[in-house]
Amino acid sequence: MDEQRxxxxxxxxxxxxxxxxxxxxxxxxxxxxxDQLEKLVQGLTKKMKELVTDESGLEIRGHEKPPHY
Incomplete structure (x- = not known):
């Protein structure tokens, strides 16, 4: 093999x-x-689950009409 090669x-x-x-x-x-995004998604998922549950522990349904209808 030559030097230049x-x-x-x-x-x-x-x-x-x-x-x-x-x-x-x-x-x-x-x-x-x-990794940062996964932690963020986990935190947001936890917060969403907390928001979906009211104080009595019953799950709030998104599209149900309120009882006064």
């Missing part, structure tokens, strides 16, 4: 290593965002 391969390898590291950082940030 060896240099070209090393250059390409270094470039590929840099790209892999950048992709790892992006993946890490995306996973952090997903």
């Amino acid at each position: 060896f240099i070209d391969i090393e250059t390409k390898l270094a470039h590929q290593e840099m790209i892999v590291e950048e992709l790892n950082q992006v993946l890490y940030q995306q996973q952090k965002t997903i």
